[in-house]
Amino acid sequence: MSFSSEKADRSWVAQRLPSKDDQAGLLVLPGLLTYGIFMLYPIMYLIFLSFTNAGGAEDLIQGTYDFIALDNYGRLVQDSQFWTSMGVTWLFVFVSVVLKIFFSIALALVFTHDRVRGKRYMRALAIIPLGLPPVFTITVWRQLFSPARFGIVNEVYINIAGFLGQNPEPIGWFFNRWMAFFSYVVTELWLAYAFMLIIIVSALQDVSSELHDAAKVDGAGYLHRFVHVTLPAIKRPVWFASILTGAASFQQFLVPFIFNMGGPRRQNEFILLYGFREAFQSPPRMGLGAAIMVIALIFIGMFMWINVKKGRLAEGLSDQ
Amino acid sequence: MSMSKNILGEIKDDIVHGAKAPIRAGREVVGTVRALRDGRASYRDVGLTAGATLGAIAILLIILFPLYYMINVALAAGTGAASLYEEGFFASPTEYNLAAFEWLWYESGFFFRPNPQDPTVSMWEAFTSSFLANSLQLVIPTVVFSFVLIVPAAYAFSRREFYGRKPTLYGYVLLTQVGGGISIAALIAIYVVFNQLGILNSFLAVAILYAAGAIPFNTWLLKTFMDNIPESYEEAAIMDGASRWRVMWEIVLPLSKPGLAVVLIFVFLAGWNEFILAQILLSADKHPLSVGLYRLIDEFGTPWGQFSAYALVYALPVALIYFFSQRYVESGLSFGGMEG
Numbered sequence A: 001m002s003f004s005s006e007k008a009d010r011s012w013v014a015q016r017l018p019s020k021d022d023q024a025g026l027l028v029l030p031g032l033l034t035y036g037i038f039m040l041y042p043i044m045y046l047i048f049l050s051f052t053n054a055g056g057a058e059d060l061i062q063g064t065y066d067f068i069a070l071d072n073y074g075r076l077v078q079d080s081q082f083w084t085s086m087g088v089t090w091l092f093v094f095v096s097v098v099l100k101i102f103f104s105i106a107l108a109l110v111f112t113h114d115r116v117r118g119k120r121y122m123r124a125l126a127i128i129p130l131g132l133p134p135v136f137t138i139t140v141w142r143q144l145f146s147p148a149r150f151g152i153v154n155e156v157y158i159n160i161a162g163f164l165g166q167n168p169e170p171i172g173w174f175f176n177r178w179m180a181f182f183s184y185v186v187t188e189l190w191l192a193y194a195f196m197l198i199i200i201v202s203a204l205q206d207v208s209s210e211l212h213d214a215a216k217v218d219g220a221g222y223l224h225r226f227v228h229v230t231l232p233a234i235k236r237p238v239w240f241a242s243i244l245t246g247a248a249s250f251q252q253f254l255v256p257f258i259f260n261m262g263g264p265r266r267q268n269e270f271i272l273l274y275g276f277r278e279a280f281q282s283p284p285r286m287g288l289g290a291a292i293m294v295i296a297l298i299f300i301g302m303f304m305w306i307n308v309k310k311g312r313l314a315e316g317l318s319d320q
Numbered sequence B: 001m002s003m004s005k006n007i008l009g010e011i012k013d014d015i016v017h018g019a020k021a022p023i024r025a026g027r028e029v030v031g032t033v034r035a036l037r038d039g040r041a042s043y044r045d046v047g048l049t050a051g052a053t054l055g056a057i058a059i060l061l062i063i064l065f066p067l068y069y070m071i072n073v074a075l076a077a078g079t080g081a082a083s084l085y086e087e088g089f090f091a092s093p094t095e096y097n098l099a100a101f102e103w104l105w106y107e108s109g110f111f112f113r114p115n116p117q118d119p120t121v122s123m124w125e126a127f128t129s130s131f132l133a134n135s136l137q138l139v140i141p142t143v144v145f146s147f148v149l150i151v152p153a154a155y156a157f158s159r160r161e162f163y164g165r166k167p168t169l170y171g172y173v174l175l176t177q178v179g180g181g182i183s184i185a186a187l188i189a190i191y192v193v194f195n196q197l198g199i200l201n202s203f204l205a206v207a208i209l210y211a212a213g214a215i216p217f218n219t220w221l222l223k224t225f226m227d228n229i230p231e232s233y234e235e236a237a238i239m240d241g242a243s244r245w246r247v248m249w250e251i252v253l254p255l256s257k258p259g260l261a262v263v264l265i266f267v268f269l270a271g272w273n274e275f276i277l278a279q280i281l282l283s284a285d286k287h288p289l290s291v292g293l294y295r296l297i298d299e300f301g302t303p304w305g306q307f308s309a310y311a312l313v314y315a316l317p318v319a320l321i322y323f324f325s326q327r328y329v330e331s332g333l334s335f336g337g338m339e340g
Helices: A003-016 A020-051 A057-062 A071-080 A081-109 A117-126 A134-144 A152-163 A178-204 A209-216 A222-250 A252-259 A271-280 A286-310 B007-019 B020-038 B042-062 B067-074 B099-106 B123-129 B131-159 B165-176 B179-185 B187-197 B204-225 B232-239 B244-255 B257-273 B278-279 B289-296 B304-324 B326-333
Strands: none
Touching: A003 B289, A020 A271, A020 A286, A020 B131, A020 B165, A020 B179, A020 B187, A020 B204, A057 A286, A071 A134, A071 A286, A071 B326, A081 A222, A081 A271, A081 B042, A081 B289, A117 A178, A117 B042, A134 A152, A134 A178, A134 A252, A134 B067, A134 B289, A178 A252, A178 B020, A209 A222, A222 A286, A252 A271, A271 A286, A271 B179, A271 B187, A286 B165, A286 B179, A286 B187, B007 B020, B007 B304, B020 B042, B042 B067, B099 B304, B123 B131, B131 B165, B131 B204, B131 B257, B131 B289, B165 B204, B179 B187, B179 B204, B187 B204, B187 B278, B204 B257, B204 B278, B232 B244, B244 B257, B257 B289, B257 B304, B257 B326, B278 B289, B289 B304, B304 B326
């Protein structure tokens, strides 16, 4: 079927169907309402809470709290823990996204390479981490980074050092700020590479082989062809995936939560964990926690905004 | 029409095809050796291919090492933490047994709570208070609600024009990847709202919450799937006098099967894997498998054999479903929005 005939079909169907069918809107309404009640209403409520000095849930249910306007936000700006957690969250987003991009492109190149046989099966196995329960995956990684001698990462480290003639102590991964941060990054990399791999592989398969062959005939080496042919072709999907995966990194909650509660000494407390702890610790400070979460939501919204604007996720919406 | 072929049938074909892979690989090796002998292939060429393949396999093994590790620990003799490690990790355990799985069956609460050997409690009673029963009571309504809410909406977005279509879709696209973050950020408010409405500790309420969180991403995903179904099929049906609803039920939905399968997997995963909301919104006797798993983790002595056995039985079915429907997931995630 040629392109033009499909266009003709569309107009034919359009003639039969009413141009506006507001009954169809009713099909969307239940989902929209459910989302509104269960997600948007709590978010509104969260914004309201952030202007109060509510402590625990009892306060809210009995109404024993006061409206304190922007005091929570003012308090946060002066709280060094807020800046620590903002800083460490953004550092994590930056480091993990850069590594995810490099790692996933490298993997995608391997698993689409002409010389690799059985790559479809390898890809099917490689994306299994996407289907595993995060609690499971993250706990396994916590075990691999176990500070004790039998933690596999320590084991590898000690073996390599032993091979080089040294005899170091095992690393206390979770007791040192940057060691713990490193372990989070590696874990996030493992959690997220599969998603990027899928997107980059499908982009690579669309790269025209004629361009590659032409470049080959012109005598371009592998690196040259990668930089000048492959990379421009996969730029858009990679950008798109980086924003999404950046949003995911920013929302990372379970890794610090399960590893060591954002420790040591709250130095790796990512923003969502920080808000969660303020709200549910004892004594609880739900008002303050809500303010932290509202700030986090503003940044999450920013990611999505950039992606829709720049990644043109919503492309095709405008011409319909 | 290959698209309307039964998904189970396609998955079966995939399994058969996959099972025959070693035979095909063997034939290729034999063919290559013959070609080398006859001088039809160069040693350099074959060497490079073999090297690249082996390299790719090595990379894959390194990536998937954590999985191997869990399986190894689950099968290692004893259920204590120390048994595996006395000689260092790379020393294989000297003995394998199923002690951890026996624990899983009788004592973990995974399948039965309390112990099914207790004569005062029937098997059924023990099952209905297990983590598994709790998980099913969460996941089944989640899937049902999601489908009821997502499928008609995706159809309307894909095929009809109506008031507010564009802004709604735009909003859904904005929300696609922030489901988890929003529900954690809004957790404080959700807890209070649930408390006020008196629906704390209800499977149904949590299931609807999960379904609500899944709406933007999955509606949009299914819509992009339906966009790719040519409208000429519907045209033919309309010409034959089919009503608009019959067109939806009998043409568009059957053709969207791969898309529906992906949505099913994603929605199921969302309900099956989530644990932070379940832990806060449900009481201990209603906790699902994910919370049960989390509760095994202890800073000072997680029983690794038991943890691994639990985790494997919990994760494996989902991972297998995922593995066999990987093709659909790939085509689902490599959606549009990237062309041009």
